[in-house]
Amino acid sequence: MKTTLTKERCVACRKDAPRLTDAEIAQLRKEVPLWKVEERDGIPILERVFSFPDFAAALRFTQRVGELAEQEGHHPAILTEWGKVTVSWWTHKIRGLHRNDFVMAAKTDGIYESSAKGPSPEG
Structure with missing residues (x-):
């Protein structure tokens, strides 16, 4: 699914940043x-x-999500198991959800969609 969120970058989040409303x-x-x-x-x-x-495929996906997290400066909890990966996004500083979490979820979906198209080239 295409979303405009994938074009956004995470913004630095302060401890007093507002949480998203319902x-x-x-x-x-x-x-x-x-x-x-x-x-x-x-x-x-x-x-x-x-x-x-x-x-192996789950581990490759985990690595790609980790690389994205480092690039964006926003880090998830990731649980890698045989045949599945659970990714959890939230903003630790505000103990809740921020727009950054949705940006990263959309980008994580993009990584998954590209990995489903076949093995990615090394390097």
Whole structure:
């Protein structure tokens, strides 16, 4: 799914940055419909489970998401297992969801879509 969020970059987030409202979250979820908003320890997080044919493919995806996180300066929780990867985005500083989390979810979807088209070239 194409979304304008993939064209955005993460912005530096301060501790006093406002969390997204429920209405803003509902609007942004339309751009990343396969992601769920879960609550853990009172903190809303954006989460999706991605499926893969084996551990090696899951690990390659994890590496690509990690590289994206480093480029953008925004880091998820990633659980890599045989045949699946769970990615969770939230903004630690504000203990909630920020637009950055939806930008990164959309970019993570793009990585998954490109990895589903076949093996990516090395390097």
